[in-house]
Amino acid sequence: MIGEQADLGLFGGGNTSTKGELPDLFGRPEPILWVKGSGADLKGCQPRHFAALRLAPLRRLIQRARLTDEEMVAFLERCLLDPNAPRPSVETLLHALLPERDIDHTHADAILSLANTSRGEALVRRVLGDRLVWIPYLQPGFALSKRVAQAYQRNPGSHGAVLEQHGLITWGPDGRTSYGRTIRYVSMAERFIASQRRRKRWSIPQRQTLPGEERMALLRRWLPTVRRTFSQARRVCLTYDDSPDVLEFVNASRMPRLASIGPATPDHMLRTKRLPLIVRVRQRSVASVSADEIVRQLRRYAADHARYVRRYRRPxxxxxxxxxRVILIPGVGMLTTGKDATEAAMAATIYRHAMAIIRNASTVGRYTSVSQRQAFGVEYWPLELYKLTLAPPEAELSRLVGLITGAAGGIGRGIAQMLVDRGASVVVTDVKRDAVERFAQALNQRAGRRRALGLVMDVTDEASVEQATDEAIRTFGGLDFLVSNAGIATVSSIDRLSREAWERSLSVNATGHFLVARTVVRWLRAQGLGGALVFIASK
Structure with missing residues (x-):
């Protein structure tokens, strides 16, 4: 149930466990811990996503003074009942060392909104009471697990713990109790924040949102150069978000300072990095910012990141x-990047939650984050980066985006299926709206990710072609190839063929190829990454 609620945890974040018994090799009952595997998403978790470990040897680790990450991982692997089970979560020892049977760990927005403030401990005690223990920030691992276990021993009647900059842990004698405590404390925090927001504004607006057509015109101007810059090593997808909460955040006067403080929780950095790029516009109109200027800001960001790595990296x-991964543009909205639209959308979703946490923390106190050193410790932590290795290898056409016309049936449909199967993202278009939207949905289900966008497009109508291209750019950030497939077959003897039918045939089978190709070629030239044009025709 926790995984179904985005305000509690996102995309592999959070954890849950239970304890019980199984017969050992001699039939004697043996204590067992079941804990979520590293990288598994609580949303849709199945039993196969959990690892079962022998609990007795894990609990004896509390006697150790220290344990390296490498020693911890090796020890956890030796405690697995099934060596083919998922790698146990990096927080397995936290669950093992607590005597309570059921434990839930979430990154609830409302809890982080209290804990990520300069007076987080006092605020948590004021709002949530004294049945939750406060744990100052420690990177996940053995030291944090032992700290929480010791806090429990000093407070045996506690219901859970709030981890500074990290989230909420609740426990209980059964899953219903632990889950109920999660919901209870998160609800208490939400009610408090709502009452404070009625009394105080977190920021005043500084910018006005540009009209929709002006925003789209800027994206057309910026994105070819921006995508080329991002794609120096590997091509990326960029997704545009101009939802009301995003626009309210990027237009706020306090946004540049608050968004530069640090992540809402280090767990977000796997998808969003430590900081977003905030496009600096100063006192001028954002419309006056050129693509080259955004590229200069991107390169400064990359240079700053390189210095950050040199400062803290280990051999x-x-x-x-x-x-x-996240670009905030006052007056325009947010761009996020990823290898495809699914990954870019994950970054957008996570950062929208970060926006909510920053807004709420700034309402109830002064927003804070982890230090640069602490952030680096998680961002470049091998145990966190391990989650990325769980993704399947990228396919032949991964990271390429194509536009396919006449894709609702026949040849176009088959081409789109083949391209998605080989890893490409496709914008499938047709004059039949329902058919092409259903087809795109089927392609996404087939891929298990968002690899297709279904749009109605009339290749003979310049406005329709431009509108569909704009939607493609909003979703994928650019195009890499065109399959111009739309066509009609008019069968008639010349003496019976009407002029209307003749002109319709020319319009679709000749002018349509031209209009679509012209639009795509203009984009490919501006983008400067090469591309391909494929025309499907018959004699």
């Missing part, structure tokens, strides 16, 4: 992609 650590 053997290599720098990850230095470019931002």
């Amino acid at each position: 053997g650590q290599s720098m990850l992609d230095p470019y931002p």
